[in-house]
Amino acid sequence: MSPAGLYLHVPFCLHKCAYCDFVSYPxxxxxAQAYLEGLRCEVSWWRRLQxxxxxxxxxxxxxxxxxxxxxxxxxxxxxxxxxxxxFLPRAEVTIEANPETFSAELARRLKDWGVNRVSIGMQALxxxxxRLLGRGHTFKEVVAAVDAxxxxxxxxxxxxxxxxxxxxxxxxxxxxxxxxxxxxPTHISTYALELEEHTPLGRQVAAGKISLAEEEAVRAMYLExxxxxxxxxxxxxxxxxxxxxxxxxxxxxxxxxLLPYLGLGPAAHSFWAGKRWANAPALPTYLDLLSRxxxxxxxxxxxxxxxxxxxxxxxxxxxxxxxHRSWFAARFGVVLEEVYGPVLQRLQQQGxxxxxxxxxxxxxxxxxxxxxxxxHFV
Numbered sequence: 001m002s003p004a005g006l007y008l009h010v011p012f013c014l015h016k017c018a019y020c021d022f023v024s025y026p027x028x029x030x031x032a033q034a035y036l037e038g039l040r041c042e043v044s045w046w047r048r049l050q051x052x053x054x055x056x057x058x059x060x061x062x063x064x065x066x067x068x069x070x071x072x073x074x075x076x077x078x079x080x081x082x083x084x085x086x087f088l089p090r091a092e093v094t095i096e097a098n099p100e101t102f103s104a105e106l107a108r109r110l111k112d113w114g115v116n117r118v119s120i121g122m123q124a125l126x127x128x129x130x131r132l133l134g135r136g137h138t139f140k141e142v143v144a145a146v147d148a149x150x151x152x153x154x155x156x157x158x159x160x161x162x163x164x165x166x167x168x169x170x171x172x173x174x175x176x177x178x179x180x181x182x183x184x185p186t187h188i189s190t191y192a193l194e195l196e197e198h199t200p201l202g203r204q205v206a207a208g209k210i211s212l213a214e215e216e217a218v219r220a221m222y223l224e225x226x227x228x229x230x231x232x233x234x235x236x237x238x239x240x241x242x243x244x245x246x247x248x249x250x251x252x253x254x255x256x257x258l259l260p261y262l263g264l265g266p267a268a269h270s271f272w273a274g275k276r277w278a279n280a281p282a283l284p285t286y287l288d289l290l291s292r293x294x295x296x297x298x299x300x301x302x303x304x305x306x307x308x309x310x311x312x313x314x315x316x317x318x319x320x321x322x323x324h325r326s327w328f329a330a331r332f333g334v335v336l337e338e339v340y341g342p343v344l345q346r347l348q349q350q351g352x353x354x355x356x357x358x359x360x361x362x363x364x365x366x367x368x369x370x371x372x373x374x375x376h377f378v
Contacts, residue, residue, distance in 0.1 A: 002259050002260060003055055003056065003057035003088055003259070004054055004055070004056050004057065004254070004259065004260040004261055004262060004272075005056065005057065005058040005059075005060065005251050005254040005255070005259065005260070005261035005262070006056045006058065006059045006060070006081070006085060006261065006262050006264070007059075007060045007062065007251070007261060007262070007263045007264065007268060007269075008039075008059070008060070008061050008062070008066075008077070008081070008263075008264045008265050008268070009023070009062060009063065009064065009263065009264070009265030009266060009267055009268040010035075010061055010062070010063040010064045010065070010066040010069065010077075010265065011023050011024050011025055011035070011063060011064045011265065011266050011267070011283055012024060012025055012026070012027040012031075012032060012035075012063065012064050012065065012066075012068055012069060013025075013026065013027065013063065013064055013065045013068055013098075014026070014027065014065065014068050014098075014100065014101065014136055015134075015136055016134070017133055017134040017135060018132070018133055018134030018199065018200040018201040019133055019134065019162075019165075019193060019195055019199055019200075019201045019202070020134075020199060021196045021198075021199055022063070022064065022267075023064075023266055023267040023281050023282070023283070024063060024064040024065075025283060027068050027069065029070075031283070032069060032073055034287055035265075035283065035287070036073065036076060036077070037287075038286060038287045038290045038291070038296075039077070039080065039264060039265060040080060041290040041291070042264055042265075042279075042290055042296055043080060043081075043084045043264065045290070045295060045296075046262065046264075047084060054085070054086065054260075054262075055086045055087065055088050056085055056086065056087050056088065056091060056262075057087075057088045057091055057092070057250065057254070058091060058092045058093070058094070058250050058251035058254060059081065059087065059091060059092070059093045059094070059251075060093075060094045060095075060251040061077075061094065061095045061096065062096045063096055064096075065096065065097070065098045065101055066095050066096055066097070067095065067096070067097040067098065067101040067102060067106060068098070068101045071105075071106070071109055074109070074113070075109070075113065078113040078114065082114070092116065092117055092249075092250040092251055093114050093115045093116050093117065094115070094117040094118070094119055094158075094249070094251055095110060095115050095117075095118060095119070096119045096121070097118055097119065097120050097121070097145065098120075098121045098135075098136065098137060099120060099121070099122070099137035099138075099141035099142045099144070099145045100136045100137040100141055102120070102141070102144070102145035102148060103148065104148045104151065104152075106148070107145075107148040107149050107151065107152045107154060108152050110152075110154065111152045111153060111154055115154065116154070116156055117154075117156040117157075117158070117249075118149050118154055118156070118157050118158070119157075119158040119159075119160065119187075119189075120142065120145050120146065120157060120158065120159055120160070120185075121135075121137075121160045122139075122142045122159045122160060122161055122180060123135055123160060123161060123162045124161070124162060124165075124168075124176060125139055125172070125175060125176040125179055125180075126172060126176075127139075128167070129165065129167065129168060129172070132165065132166065132167065132201075132210075133162065133165060133201070134200065134201070139179075142159075142183070143183065146159075146183045146184070146185070150184075155186065156186050156187070156247060157184075157185045157186055157187070158185060158186070158187035158188065158189055158249065159180050159183065159185045159187070159188050159189070160189045160191065161176060161177070161180060161188065161189065161190050161191070161225075162190075162191050162192075162193050163176075163190060163191070163192055163193070163213075163218070163221040163222070163225070164192045164193045164212065164213045164217070164218040164221060165193045165201075165212070165213065166205075166210040166211055166212060166213070167210075168213060168221075170217065170220055170221060170224060173221045173224060173225075174224060174228065177224070177225060177228045177229065178228070181228075181229070181232050181234075186243060186244045186247035187241070187242065187243045187244070187247055187248070187249060188229060188234060188241075188242045188243075189240055189241050189242075190222070190225045190229075190240055190241075190242070191240055192218050192221075192222065193212065193213075195212070219368045222367070222368055223367075223368065225242075226367070229242040230242075235248075235320075236320055237319060237320050237321070238252070238256065238318055238319050238320065239318050239320075239367065239370055253319075255315065256315045256316060256318050256319050257315070257316070257319075258271075258308070258311060258312050258315060258316070258331075260272050260273070263279065264279075265279065265286075266279055266280060266281060266282065266283045266285075266286035266296070267279060267280075267281040274302060274303050274308070275300060275301065275302050275303065276300070276301045276303065277297045277299060277300040277301070278297065278298060278299040278300075279296040279297055279298065280296050280297075280298045281298075285298075305332065308332070309328075309332055309334075309339055310377050310378060312328065312331065312332070313340065313374075313377040314374045314377050314378070317360070317361065317362055317370075317373075317374055317377075318370070318374075319361075320361060320362075321359055321361060322359045322360045322361025322362065323336070323359070323360050323361075324358050324359050324360075325358045325359075325360065326358060336360065340377065343376045343377065344360070346376070347366075347373060347376060351363055351365050351366070352365065352366035352369075352373045353366070353373070
C-alpha cells in the first residue's frame with residue numbers, strides 16, 4: 001500500500017479559545033493518565049486488526065494543544081508510537097503548539113523525540129485581537145517560541161493565522177502577514193474565521209454584541225494573503241496554505257491526495273483500505289469503550305466508486321495544481337471527462353475551472369468561492 005499518515009488527537013488545552021469547536025478538555029493529570037491508558041488500548045486494538053506491514057511517512061500530533069502536556073506524558077506518547085508503528089526514514093513528524101506552552105527546554109526535547117516540524121498558533125498580532133479570540137498568549141511569546149525552535153535546529157515551522165474576525169481591518173491583516181513573514185517560517189496557514197453558535201464568540205455574534213467581517217472584506221483579506229505571501233517567496237499550494245519550495249506539509253498533502261491515514265484518540269478520523277471511520281468524539285465515551293475491550297469507532301463508511309471519485313475531486317482541487325487527467329484515469333479506470341463532463345463544462349464556462357498541461361485546477365477567480373465550486377462534485 002501507499003505510505004500512510006498517522007494522526008494523534010491530543011484533547012487537552014490550558015483553556016478553550018473563544019472560537020474553538022474542536023474536542024478538547026482542560027488539562028489535569030488524572031484525566032491525561034486515563035487518556036494515555038486508553039491510547040495504549042487503541043494502539044493494541046489496531047495492531048490486532050492488521051498485519052503490521054503498514055509504514056508511515058508522516059506523524060502529526062494535533063489537538064487540542066499537545067504541548068500543554070508535561071514532558072513525561074509527551075515522552076511516553078512518542079515512545080508508544082515509535083514502538084508500535086513502523087516509520088519510513090526521514091518521516092515528517094509534526095506537533096501543534098501554542099506559544100504560551102512553549103519553552104527552550106521543550107524545543108530541545110522535541111528535537112530529541114524526533115519532531116522535525118512545529119506548527120505554532122500565532123493567529124493574530126494585536127493584543128486586543130488575541131483577547132477577542134480568547135488566545136492565552138502574547139505576540140512576544142510567539143517570537144520566543146520561534147526563536148527556541150531555531151536555536152535547536154527545528155527550522156521547519158508553520159504559523160497559523162486567522163482573518164475575518166470582528167474588528168479586524170485589511171490594514172491589520174496586512175501587518176499580521178508582514179510580521180509573520182519576518183519571523184522566517186517555512187510555512188504559513190491562513191484561515192477565515194468560521195463560528196459555531198455554541199462557542200463563546202459565536203454566542204456574542206448571535207446576540208448581536210459583535211459582528212463578523214462582511215463577505216467582501218473577507219474576500220479582500222484572502223486575496224491579500226495570496227498576493228503578499230507569494231511576493232515574499234511562499235508558494236500557494238493549497239487553498240489555505242503557503243510554503244517555501246519543498247516545505248509543504250506532507251501529512252496534509254496525504255489527505256488531499258486521498259492517501260491512507262490512521263487517526264488515534266477521541267474524535268480522530270481514519271481513511272484506510274477504502275473505508276472511512278470516526279472514533280467517539282467525547283473522551284469519556286472513548287475511554288469507556290476501550291476499557292471494555294471494545295472498538296472506539298462509532299461511525300464507519302465504505303466508499304463506493306462514486307464516493308471515492310467525488311472525494312478525489314473535492315480534495316484534489318483544493319490543491320493549486322489540481323487533479324491530473326492521467327492520475328484520475330489510473331486511479332479509477334475511467335476518463336475524468338466521462339464522469340464529470342457536464343460539470344466541467346459548466347464550471348469552465350463560468351471561469352471557475354481551467355486546464356493546464358493535463359492538470360485541471362481552480363482558476364484564481366474561483367479561489368474565494370472555492371467551496372461553492374467544489375460542491376458541484378458532491
